Amino acid sequence: MVVCCGRWQREEPEVQLSRTEPRPFSAPQQPTGRASKMTQISIPSPADFHVHLRQGQMATLVTPHVRKGGFSLAYIMPNLKPPVTTTAQALAYRAELEAIDPTVDYLMTLYLSPDLTPEEIVKAKEAGIVGVKSYPRGVTTNSDGGIESYEMYYPVFEAMQRVNMVLNLHGEVPSDAKTNTHILNAEPKFLTHLHSLHKAFPRLRIVLEHATTRAAVEAVKTCGPTVACTITAHHLELTVDDWAGQSFNFCKPVAKFPDDREALREVIREGHPRFFLGSDSAPHPVHSKSTSTPIQGCAAGIYTSPILLPLVAHFLESFDALDKLEGFVSTFGRRFYHRELTVENTHHVVMQKIGAHVVEEKYGADENSVVPFWAGKEISWQIVPN
């Protein structure tokens, strides 16, 4: 990372370029205490390990925003209609995205469903598909075909462990009045599943997606090096008070309490190498966010792709963690996913702090337009066009 404070500038050996196998998770801690003085940052090949890019017109609108937001690698979620359940579908979907923007490296996933077999896992691995995403039934957008119990998938997980694929968990259990389960405790109640899966498949790489609670952070920390966790940009800022009555801040899992948000911030400040960015950027047409009816509620999802890198820098700086930006948005996730930087795949994204700029209020036109997170508010960092 290159940091500039006024005329002062110095090169730091924070990222070693390598063509070798991934190293164990023992990244050295970065020095602290100079974050507020930075005026320029250079990040090598930022990677977003959880993105929704949709299909059709919406995909055409939002796919170029991955690059616009500073990212050159995107880990693509499979909750389309119909969900991406086969290797053939995932490859066709990747081709669709590459036709829109060929400059991004799209890592593809399959949707965990009863149709997924160990044989399909082997085929998927050979075709370069990276992971399988599990959505518990009914907890979020397009999760009607989601899972109800994990045991029946053990043969699939066994195959994934054998061929070295990643299991991505949407970590919430469905609401149930009988057990007092609701959207505020759905994530803590899910953590027993995380522990059971890790115990049953200790070599299976598992990612607990978009953690929102102190309990989730602590659970991941107690697991071994094969378990990691993504954190979104918006959960670094929001708490329950921000989405109750504000539909554009509504997403699943919902933002929790100030102490939970503090746990997310702490683990980033700590520079913990198993916690990295997965934006969960999830665009919905403006009408499905703003004009809900008693029959059709407000869609869950917050859209951050077009402003992502400056937004993350803005938030990390606000809680004195800007010096952890490179690990959080590039090195840590890449290492976990075995997508480490090489001389060939590294390009630096430079950001400058040149006074606040206001985030656009919407992208696209008419009924297909999307409203980004932080719309109309200021961000202090901007990407320098190259």
Ligand SMILES: NC(=O)N[C@@H](CC(=O)O)C(=O)O
């Ligand atoms: N995060 C969300 O609130 N929504 C996501 C689905 C998901 O990841 O839960 C979406 O696809 O819209």
